[in-house]
Amino acid sequence: MSEYFHSVRLTPERCKGCVNCIKRCPTEAIRIRGGKAKITEARCIDCGECIRRCANRAKTAVTDSLDDLKDYKYNVALPAPALYSQFSADVPANVVLCALMHLGFDEVFEVALGAEIVSDATVEYLKRRDAKKPAISSACPAVVRLVQVKFPELIDNLIPLEAPVEVAARLVRSTRCRELGIAPEDIGVWFITPCPAKMTAFKQPLGAEKSSVTGAIGISQIYGELLKAVAVVPRDANCQRATARGVGWALSGGETSAAAAGNSMVIDEIHNVSEVLEQVALGKIKVDFIEALACSGGCIGGPLTVENRFVAEHRMHQRLAKMRAEDEAHGAAPAKYHPDSSLTEYDRTIEPRPIMRLDEDIFKAMYKVEQMEKTLNKLPGLDCGSCGSPNCKALAEDIVQGEAVETDCIFKLRERVRDLAQEMVGLAAKLPPSLEEREEN
Numbered sequence: 298m299s300e301y302f303h304s305v306r307l308t309p310e311r312c313k314g315c316v317n318c319i320k321r322c323p324t325e326a327i328r329i330r331g332g333k334a335k336i337t338e339a340r341c342i343d344c345g346e347c348i349r350r351c352a353n354r355a356k357t358a359v360t361d362s363l364d365d366l367k368d369y370k371y372n373v374a375l376p377a378p379a380l381y382s383q384f385s386a387d388v389p390a391n392v393v394l395c396a397l398m399h400l401g402f403d404e405v406f407e408v409a410l411g412a413e414i415v416s417d418a419t420v421e422y423l424k425r426r427d428a429k430k431p432a433i434s435s436a437c438p439a440v441v442r443l444v445q446v447k448f449p450e451l452i453d454n455l456i457p458l459e460a461p462v463e464v465a466a467r468l469v470r471s472t473r474c475r476e477l478g479i480a481p482e483d484i485g486v487w488f489i490t491p492c493p494a495k496m497t498a499f500k501q502p503l504g505a506e507k508s509s510v511t512g513a514i515g516i517s518q519i520y521g522e523l524l525k526a527v528a529v530v531p532r533d534a535n536c537q538r539a540t541a542r543g544v545g546w547a548l549s550g551g552e553t554s555a556a557a558a559g560n561s562m563v564i565d566e567i568h569n570v571s572e573v574l575e576q577v578a579l580g581k582i583k584v585d586f587i588e589a590l591a592c593s594g595g596c597i598g599g600p601l602t603v604e605n606r607f608v609a610e611h612r613m614h615q616r617l618a619k620m621r622a623e624d625e626a627h628g629a630a631p632a633k634y635h636p637d638s639s640l641t642e643y644d645r646t647i648e649p650r651p652i653m654r655l656d657e658d659i660f661k662a663m664y665k666v667e668q669m670e671k672t673l674n675k676l677p678g679l680d681c682g683s684c685g686s687p688n689c690k691a692l693a694e695d696i697v698q699g700e701a702v703e704t705d706c707i708f709k710l711r712e713r714v715r716d717l718a719q720e721m722v723g724l725a726a727k728l729p730p731s732l733e734e735r736e737e738n
């Protein structure tokens with residue numbers, strides 16, 4: 298069995314080997330070999346970028362389904378704040394949440410409530426003298442994994458706080474077990490997710506031994522059913538408790554404003570995050586707090602959402618403006634900071650997974666770096682991807698690691714064919730010595 302769980306999977310029968318995905322993967326986890334894509338599991342961070350890029354739908358996210366609810370006595374839906382952005386601002390948040398109950402959940406508990414608690418915990422963390430700056434938010438699991446595999450030197454900069462969904466799950470699970478007298482294993486706690494990265498985070502958590510979330514159901518998977526339910530849910534339904542402070546986490550910048558982080562930086566889209574983290578690793582960025590999100594615009598742009606990211610963003614701004622006015626009118630207060638650290642803090646440290654290393658043995662690694670440079674110098678430097686590796690540097694690495702050969706490069710292959718052809722012409726002109734005319738001396 299594989300050491301890694303991944304929500305993002307390849308359906309080889311659908312893959313046409315078009316190389317679209319290999320060039321966009323932020324960790325260079327994909328290669329095309331034998332005409333099909335192949336994902337290197339140790340490198341994949343489940344960002345879902347390849348799902349977005351694959352026109353043949355060969356990359357998909359494995360999530361749970363509503364059928365899985367039947368295995369539990371009591372089921373709780375944890376809707377991501379991004380879910381609200383998938384509906385027009387005229388549909389009250391209450392109605393969206395109560396529509397989830399129509400799909401078979403016994404209760405809806407907003408992840409935005411967890412976000413409110415984590416916002417306060419972040420404020421407290423940033424005040425700590427031992428907080429390593431810039432402190433990087435751990436809310437996006439794809440970013441946490443990116444740090445783990447590509448920037449292991451920044452692991453101590455990650456804020457050791459659980460993501461809002463985990464906090465919400467811990468809270469609702471423990472409270473309902475007590476109140477309803479149900480065994481923990483009989484409660485199903487389901488995240489309604491905008492991304493595959495969260496699914497992976499529950500199945501293989503980093504900051505804790507076990508997640509309190511049972512599983513994840515993609516927004517896109519239930520959207521059709523939700524739309525139908527929204528049409529029949531009474532408009533005065535009452536499921537919502539979170540305030541704009543928590544719901545705003547759906548957008549990039551929402552966490553920073555909820556935590557009122559002063560000297561901070563907000564980055565979204567995984568390649569932008571990777572570029573900025575490179576600068577952080579070089580000590581070039583002097584800020585206290587970094588909010589980094591893998592998806593463009595934040596979770597509203599997650600690969601498992603249905604609405605166009607810009608439409609969703611616009612709707613979210615409209616909804617938040619309404620919510621702020623309502624919060625103020627009703628004197629609604631965000632969920633209180635929980636001094637119980639077991640609710641919000643990691644209970645183990647994240648270990649690096651440095652997959653960019655060429656060899657465990659430092660001397661062998663140095664030798665391979667030298668070989669890689671020599672090989673790279675011989676390649677054309679066009680980064681065309683036709684060889685099945687994302688760029689010439691990656692092909693040079695693959696050659697040194699014995700996973701590819703120089704003639705996988707079409708230009709090197711052409712060179713080789715030309716040389717062979719010339720050699721053959723030369724050979725064809727050559728006669729055996731017995732037939733050669735000899736110059737008489």
Ligand code: SF4
Binds near residue numbers: 305324325326327336
């Ligand atoms: S999910 Fe992200 S990291 Fe994994 S193979 Fe796809 S693009 Fe690469």
Ligand code: SF4
Binds near residue numbers: 440493592
């Ligand atoms: S930005 Fe949000 S939706 Fe995208 S991968 Fe991170 S947590 Fe998931």
